Amino acid sequence: MVRAVSDLRRGSGMLSYWACAPMAKSAKDGGEDRKHDRTGKGRSRESWQDDFDTRLDRARSRWSPETPQDGKARGTAMGTAFRIASELIAGLLVGGFIGWQLDKWLETSPVFLLIFFMLGAAAGIWNVIRTALQMQAEAQKSAAKKEPGSKGENG
Amino acid sequence: MAEGTGEHGGGGMPDPMHQFEIKRLIELEVFGLDASFTNSSMFMIIAAACVMFLTIFGMRGRALVPTRMQSVAEISYEFVANMVRDNVGSGGQRYFPFIFSLFMFILFCNMLGMLPYSFTVTSHIIITFAMAAVVFIGVTVIGFIKHGIGFLKFFVPSGVPAPLLVILVPIEVISYFTRPVSLSVRLFANMMAGHTMLKVFAAFVVGMGVIGGWAPLIFMVAFTGLEILIAFLQAYVFAILTCIYLNDALHMHH
Incomplete structure (x- = not known):
């Protein structure tokens, strides 16, 4: 035993x-x-x-009933929403900060601030796209995993 | 959250930011630096003590059919273990203790903050940023140890013509440096915004009296539930992003 x-x-x-x-x-x-x-x-x-x-x-x-999984999915959806929003803001913040510091150091205000603000925005958007693609891939993977499972239960 | 601590700001309304105030409990100065033992330090110690109590005392029985406390300890262990296995992949189990400690510490800091009269450690950006910086620097060091100088290839997207790299490499570098910022801002902003909102609505309850105060009170009850969800969710997001960053450093697939 x-x-x-x-x-x-x-x-x-x-x-x-x-x-x-x-x-x-x-x-x-x-x-x-x-x-x-x-x-x-x-x-x-x-x-x-x-x-x-x-x-x-x-x-x-x-x-292992279905409900906890649903709850978890909803919970993580909210989590990813926060994740995406903060990713966008963080891109701008970091880009702006690097540009500001470079300007302060090289005394070229506002050249680097403008350049790095743009780059930061691009980085933020790129991060959002990457996160969204990742989420989509995960959703497809879990949907594919779910399909045969539910079929098996029915059949 | 500390709603209803009763300290009043200027015009009779309680100050919603009062709950975030750092108080020195034991004055201490080390080499000219202010290293006082504050209410923040106290709640960090309480959180760490709670985690230790749960894991050490809870697992003391080691029963096949667990007691309630042992179940909680086991569920949290398995929750984090599954997270590490699913998100870090091979070689991830070595970093499990770190991620487990991180997750449990943040979770208990957030949850302890939900108790009235307590202090929310994670509502200060310096704390969340310090944790995010540890993760960021640690992951970067692991990446360089694993791949040597080849880790820099992480910043060069594959299959891109050379002229475009001039723009893309800085973008990749910036997006790498956004990690600690987004990690820390997310946790801090969620905790601070939620607790400020609770305090503001608590002031409405008092301000509107017995007749009108019920509506904000009902809202507050619902919002407290949401806050507990967010307290858990933010600890989860922090831990899972640490896992994802670790995975990037260990396996470098883009």
Whole structure:
């Protein structure tokens, strides 16, 4: 039984605690059942493991409802909104600051301020575009991951 | 947040910025520098102590079926571990302790700030900027250690004709230097704006009395909920951007 639990932990990487706690219990029950099975019918360890994996998958799908993911997605959407806005402002700030300091140092006011303000704006917009592209790629990836999962549940 | 501390500004209205005031609790001077122990330092120590209490005391039992406190510690561990694994990729686990400490510290600073009469450490830009600068300098050093001078290629976009590089390289360099600024401004601005707004609306509740005060009070309750979400979200964003910057430094894909 203990080995089954540790196998489960090692094999499936990070298991959420809420999936783990009930699993530990069912592994115990199931493990004892299987022991009787094995002595009776001589089942191999492989099929035992197989069976356990399918049961693990079933339990996992039962224990990971859709709602938290939705909440997380909405939360991160707000996070990325803040991220994009601050990226734009930070570009202007940094560009302006570099230009201002260069002007102060070289006494060429306002040449570098103007140049670096423009460059800073460009950098800010470029950062926004890059973030947006990254978000889009992630959204597509998670959508692609979600599709077969929902199909499997229905079918 | 410290709403309702009751200190009044000029015209009878409570001063919404009063909550951000730094008070020296223990005067201290080191080599002519003011190194006093302030209310800010105190809340930083409280936040660090809370994190330590949660992780050390919470995990003391090491039960297979965790207690409530152990679950909280485990959830936060797994949350950050998943974040590091998904965003940093290979070789990221080495930096997990740093990101976990960073995330937990910011989260507890933000959350402690939500308690009445407390002080929000992260509402001061110097604190958030110091943390962002540590991340920025650390990531840059890691990049140079990993790739040597080749890390400079990070600033040269591939597949661009030479004349355009004259414009694009400065833009890339500036966009690299915006990282600590955007990282720190985001956290500080969110915390400060939210807490100022709460204080202003708290003043409305008092100012409008028993009859009219209910509307801003209802708004405040809802807004406090939003503030708690933002407190978590900003800690999350800070940590995840640290992961993304680390990933850039380690793997350099553009």
